[in-house]
Amino acid sequence: MWECAIGGCEYAIDNAEDLLVHQANAHERHRCAVCGTTMPDGYFAIRHAFSEHSRAEYLRSYEAETDDIRLREMLIKEVEAEADIEAVVRRLSGDRQEAATEA
Template identity: 50%
Template sequence: MSGWACGIAGCDATFDAVEETVVHQTLDHDGHECRVCGAVVPEGYFAIRHALDEHTRAEFVRAYDADADAVRERERVRAAVEAEADLDAVRARVDADR
């Protein structure tokens, strides 16, 4: 059984490594347009990171009609990815595949 699921609605892809999951989200899915600022960022982990780094929790909640549980879930996903992923390797792989 694979340890990492894509997590993007409608996608049931799973992967053994978190890096493969983030690369998949970045390369195999359309970009995500941020509802707060309009920036287009890769879907999945990078969209979560953008929302948490660039905007306040209140901005996220208002723009996405979310609640505190949704924010905490995204914070949990981000922490899990960053605890295990070699993000420099992800960036290098994405850059090489583009």
């Protein structure tokens, strides 16, 4: 079972990909405290922080501790072991295109 856990959200589902789509569509976007880039909250924000910035930048900008880094790195590995991230990105891109067409 995959649980959202963004701001007390209680959304839970058996499929990691559906969880990532939920996080991207149901929650406000996250602004990176290091570089200011805006992205979906949850997995995508965590992945951005650890693929684009150093651990030191993360610790400083988010006033985090090393345990916070270990937890988030573990979450990235678990999600990527279960979810087809490229398929999620395609789904999210399709959602944006449909919304633009309907407007």
